[in-house]
Amino acid sequence: MSDHLNALPLWAAILIAALLVLGSSLTLIGTLGLVQLKSFFDRLHAPTLGTSWGTAATVLASMLMFSLLGGRTVIHELLIGVFVMITTPATLMLLGRAALHRDRAKEFPASEGGPKEDDHRERLPRDEV
Amino acid sequence: MSGTILLIAITYAQLALAAATCLASLRALHGPRAQDRVLGLDTLYVCAMLLLLVTGMRTNHVYFFEGALVIAVLGFVATVSLAKFLMRGEVIE
Numbered sequence: 001m002s003d004h005l006n007a008l009p010l011w012a013a014i015l016i017a018a019l020l021v022l023g024s025s026l027t028l029i030g031t032l033g034l035v036q037l038k039s040f041f042d043r044l045h046a047p048t049l050g051t052s053w054g055t056a057a058t059v060l061a062s063m064l065m066f067s068l069l070g071g072r073t074v075i076h077e078l079l080i081g082v083f084v085m086i087t088t089p090a091t092l093m094l095l096g097r098a099a100l101h102r103d104r105a106k107e108f109p110a111s112e113g114g115p116k117e118d119d120h121r122e123r124l125p126r127d128e129v
Numbered sequence: 130m131s132g133t134i135l136l137i138a139i140t141y142a143q144l145a146l147a148a149a150t151c152l153a154s155l156r157a158l159h160g161p162r163a164q165d166r167v168l169g170l171d172t173l174y175v176c177a178m179l180l181l182l183v184t185g186m187r188t189n190h191v192y193f194f195e196g197a198l199v200i201a202v203l204g205f206v207a208t209v210s211l212a213k214f215l216m217r218g219e220v221i222e
Contacts, residue, residue: 004189006132013131017138020183024142024149027179031152034172040164043156047172050149050179058142058179062186062194069189077194080182080201084175091171091208098216099164 004069012068016061023057026050044096051088055081142183150176167211174204 008016026049033046059081066074153176157169178200185193210220 003132005135008131008135010131010134013134017134020138020142020186023179024145024183027176028145028149028152031149031156031172031176034156034169035152040162040168043165043168047153047168047175050172051175054179055175058182062182065186077182080178080194080198083198083201083205084178087205091205091212094209094212094216095164095167095171098212099162101216102162102164 008065008068012064016065019057019061019064023054023061026057027054030054040099041096044092044099048088048092051084055084139183139187143180143187146176146180146183150180163215167208167215170211171204171208174200174207178204 005013030047030049033049034043037043037046059077063074063077066077150173153169153172155169157166157173160166160169178197181193181197181200185191185197214220
């Protein structure tokens with residue numbers, strides 16, 4: 001099963017192994033933070049460890065390995081890396097704004113339920129007080 | 130020699146990513162509020178994607194890469210639509 005692993009030169013094996021260990025350890029630390037941290041806005045930051053260098057190191061290791069095995073440059077793993085790095089800030093920012101909105105709705109429960117225009121008009125004097 | 134080093138590293142990476150997947154699903158199962166569950170689900174998607182990449186390196190198949198790509202795209206769409214649902218109460222207005 002590991003015949004293709006033995007075909008790699010030693011320096012490449014050490015480099016790929018270091019990248020793999022770095023990426024998976026960072027992802028594990030990120031999810032540990034996701035479980036351990038106290039408030040939601042703290043926890044929002046923890047998994048980005050896995051989506052930044054966790055993904056980048058794993059993708060780099062995969063690219064290096066398949067390039068050396070195939071004897072040509074294999075860069076289609078870059079697709080995953082670039083996609084994850086671009087989309088993670090957008091999704092987490094949307095999620096953070098949704099959580100803020102829910103917190104405010106919990107704080108002013110009278111503004112929930114109605115149409116948005118009435119909602120806005122109702123809440124303005126309340127916010128000024 | 131290089132096969133042994135790589136096998137140890139890939140096994141460690143698979144174990145660590147499996148543990149990360151378990152921790153993320155723990156947060157998704159009993160997050161105190163809905164946004165915690167969505168965040169745990171997003172992390173679960175990323176960890177499963179990395180696990181598929183590492184498994185593809187171990188078995189030297191190209192199909193794992195395509196599965197990882199599909200998981201990445203679906204995870205993005207799922208998290209964005211769930212965040213919109215949490216904010217507005219509906220997905221398509």
